[in-house]
Amino acid sequence: MSMPEKLYFYPVWLRIWHGFNALGILTLIITGISMQSSVESSYFLGFNMIVNLHNVAGILVTLSYFIFFIGNLFTPNGKYYIVKPNGFLKRPLKQAYYYAWGMFHGMKAPFPLSEKRKFNPLQKYSYVIVMYLAVPTVIITGITLMFPEIIIDKVYNFSGVFITAILHSVMGFFISIFLIVHLYIASIGKSPLENFKSIITGWHHIH
């Protein structure tokens, strides 16, 4: 019986970034929901404290995003995020079919991870959408909401601040949903905790 192959998937900078980003995003989600719904947050933290916390976490996550962005630009990690036109829809659908049906019926993972492939197509697509669309949108709208006087007063008949705030919360909500699915999918592996161990140690087992 051969030993499972181990791959060094997550370099140190990426793991630190990932952990830091996770904490930041969690803080943003909790404080964001608290601000938006204003469930009497003052029971544990006052509204202004929540706002300050959200602002600080927002700035930290923005800085952390730049680390990710530059890291992906200048290290080999960036290549995992390149979407190829070949099988643009077919490949993620195949992966989705595997998750929904195949994995329960003896089907082998259609896109086993290797040195060349760190993410399966569905993973890659969702990461690209979140990291290159949702997060930048949330960052831009978030920074402008921090300085609302720079926002255009009226976009046609709509309030600029209102549109910015809606876009910010819709994207924030999308990221929250991503986080839930991300955590759940991460539990699919040899054992439910295996992938969580990998993102801490950096080593991923190929079975």
Add this chain to the structure above:
Amino acid sequence: MKFSSLVIALILFCCTFGHINAQSYQNAKHHQCLKCHSNQSYSFFNTVKNKEEKRLMNPYFILDTVALTHGVHKQFDCTDCHSSEYGTYPHSSNLKLEPLSTCLDCHGGDKSFATYQFEKIDVEFKKSIHYKVYGDNFTCSKCHSQHTYLATARTSSNVLEIVDYSNKMCLSCHNDMKRYKMVSGHENPKLVEVHDWLPNQELHFQHVRCLECHTDVVDSLMVSHNILPKEKALRKCVECHSANSRLKASLYKYQNLKMRSESGGINVVLANESYVIGSHQIPILKLTSILIFLLVLVGITVHSIFRIIKRK
């Protein structure tokens, strides 16, 4: 007899008609009062010195004729409220001591003004810090100039306009040392400094009224008139920044704004001039987000159950 009554009536009509024409605010130059009170200076014949003189007008007695022609009392002439003896110059010094009609003298108990609730406003006002500090001398006109007042909160469909008009009433004294000191006896605090705890101060000042935090909100009253002492002013963000925002009982309760928000659906929601975090929740987006969240949870639960059954 009948004929003479008719003649008298006709004469009266002509006089009144002539009077209105002569006294029109539109034509300040020919208005007996405004020809002086709408200018920086005025001329008169000094009978003691026996010569024509030109003097500066007291700046507090100069009237804005444009605002006058738009104000709620535009149909009244000066002497409807002020003594007709003001028609001669120099004005008799005793005239200044005569009491002027108060708002309630005309508006109190009048059914046609019932919606304005003048009596209730009076009750609320008497609880306010303004009344406690200055008593009966703090008349309605300290804030609501009878000459130029507009019922903006009732007529405007623009929140920012309502806010601006209302805040200017407060600032006319609270940002004016002389006027403030006359009532309070001390200098006015610097508003920017005393509000420095408020984040995005400028935006708050543009989008909500001073009244929002500085009055005791009374649901049944259009505009709360119980101005609280500064120690009792609101300093709790969630009072406005919540689904049950106090703004809904004050600034956003006005029918003219409500009508607009109830008739136009989503476009109207989007057309709001302002956005209050926590208060402006869009029901459709809230429902959609809850549904998506529940669907994700159901999906994960079903998938987990299959994974447990299939030991995957």
